[in-house]
Amino acid sequence: MNAFLRFFEHLGMGTILLWRTLKSFREIGKVLKHPLWEQMDIMFFGSVPLVILTALFSGLVTTVQIGYYGRGYVPMDYVGVALAKMVMIELGPVLSALIVAGRIGAGIAAEIGTMRVTEQIDSLECMGIDPVRFLVLPRVLAGVIVLPLLTIVAEFIAIVSSSIAAKFYIGVPAYIYFHGLRLFFVPLDLWGGLIKASVFGFIITIVGSHWGFATEKGATGVGKSTTNAVVTSSLFIIFADYILTVMIYR
Amino acid sequence: MIELIDVHKSFGKKQVLRGVNLRIPAGECLVILGRSGAGKSVLLKHIVGLIQPDRGRVIVEGVDINRIPESKLYKIRKNIGFVFQGSALFDSMSVFDNVALPLVEEGLLDESEIRRRVMEVLELVELQEALNLMPSELSGGMRKRVAIARALVAQPKYVLYDEPTTDIDPITSERINDLIIELNTDVGVTSVVVTHDIHSTLRIADRIVLLSGGIIKVDVKREHVWEVDDPEFQEFIKVFKMLKNIE
Ligand SMILES: Nc1ncnc2c1ncn2[C@@H]1O[C@H](COP(=O)(O)OP(=O)(O)OP(=O)(O)O)[C@@H](O)[C@H]1O
Ligand SMILES: [Mg+2]
DSSP states (O other), X not given: OHHHHHHHHHHHHHHHHHHXXXXXXXXXXXXXXXXHHHHHHHHHHHHHHHHHHHHHHHHHHHHHHHHHHHTTTSXXXXXXXXHXXXXXXXXXXXXXXXXXXXXXXXXXHHHHHHHHHTTHHHHHHHTTOOHIXXXXXXXXXXXXXXXXXXXXXXXXXXXXXXXXXXXXXXXXXXHHHHHHHHHHOOHHXXXXXXXXXXXXXXXXXXXXXXXXXXXXXXXXXXXXXXXXXXXXXXXXXXXXXXXXXXXXXX | OEEEEEEEEEETTEEEEEEEEEEEOTTOEXXXXXXTTSSHHHHHHHHTTSSOOSEEEEEETTEETTSSOHHHHHHHHTTEEEEOTTOXXXXXXOHHHHHHHHHHHHTOSOHHHHHHHHHHHHHHTXXXXXXXXXXXXXXXXXXXXXXXXXXXXXXXXXXXXXXXXXXXXHXXXXXXXXXXXXXXXXXXXXXXXXXXXXXXXHHHOSEEEEEETXXXXXXXXXXXXXXXXXXXXXXXXHHHHHHHHHO
16 A cells, blocks of 8 residues: 555656656756767767677677568568668667666766755755756756667668678678668657657656666665666657557557 | 644654744744754745745745745745755865855856855855865864854845854854854844754744643743743753753
């Protein structure tokens, strides 16, 4: 019962935060310069190595798997297309987002959570500074911009690594791989994936901020919040992925 | 003027304030005494609306701060400087940026003017050299002084100090007392000071109240402190009396 009530408490708090964030867009001018760049910098360069590694290996793995499933059914020349579509529509945005949720989402929750328990948030309010505009808005904006950028990097790496795997594991030379890829490419594949990535960026940053604000005092408070931020945003990402895929591609 | 009328506040089952009535006229320097956990910090936070009362009203310059929209509350807060018990400096910003933030956010002054004002208040707390340090590089007492500088930088009409001299050596502590007095008498800043430090209390206060059992148990002008017969209050000033005798 208690957990049930808490769920709704957080849902309510989260909705209020969402509303206040949207309202704070009125003061967007104040964050466009320094704070936004700073956050974008932290988010992009903090996550890009992880994203590259993940993309590299998922490109390899998926190609080997496609070779295995498709053998005897699908002409291997189409590996490139199959993979590129998978990467752009699904793997690129979702895997990057899940990795980034662990990094950026947890980071935001920890940072804002520490500010909450050490009264830095109260201190902002005392100065007449809206903490949502000051802390959440630049992070959310940065997330919405940086996630698609990371996704493009991930997709590029995954496609390159898969073209290499295609050559070595299933004997499809690169020119055939890329020829097939070009033949069936539709821009919507790319755009749809990037729109997803933006939405995931929004989810990660707003959920991280929410858990930061909701952090309880005490030694374990911040730790709990970071875990909760990762778990909650991962769940929301998977859920939003489903909704968005249906909306964009059905 | 700040006025608390019948303020009640509980956290869960724990009743912290049980009907606080307190009126702080403009220009006064009020000291709030009370044992650890008595609710002094909670009381102070009511004055800026960081905590809302369960019952009762908090009135600042004639406005009930819990019955106005947030944007108006933010305006009122700009007249109030608040020194947090734990300093609450922004970890990610240098000392300079911490102190400058209220002015930068206000956006009324240009960069050189902001710089001048920041240096001025840092000088008041004798921390000009710490300008470029990060909060993590400061001692507890230095952090407290930066917090004081930050509370003063926007030239507020009211300053609320939550234990300004705790963690601070006696010499610096004396400077801070002087600073509080100076701001109060020369600039006319209304000051509310929470402290355990009875020596500084007797130096700076126009009036002293004791918060105990969730109410204002003693409320006395500075010149009448020796006439109070409340045992808890006497306990507070006893140490000072003993020291006086040694001298
Ligand atoms: N946000 C809060 N949530 C729950 N309980 C709180 C909260 N803030 C304060 N309390 C409780 O209220 C009581 C009074 O706290 P407060 O910090 O005002 O004491 P204090 O008089 O300032 O003590 P000290 O001299 O040690 O600073 C304490 O029991 C504290 O646990
Ligand atoms: Mg306190």
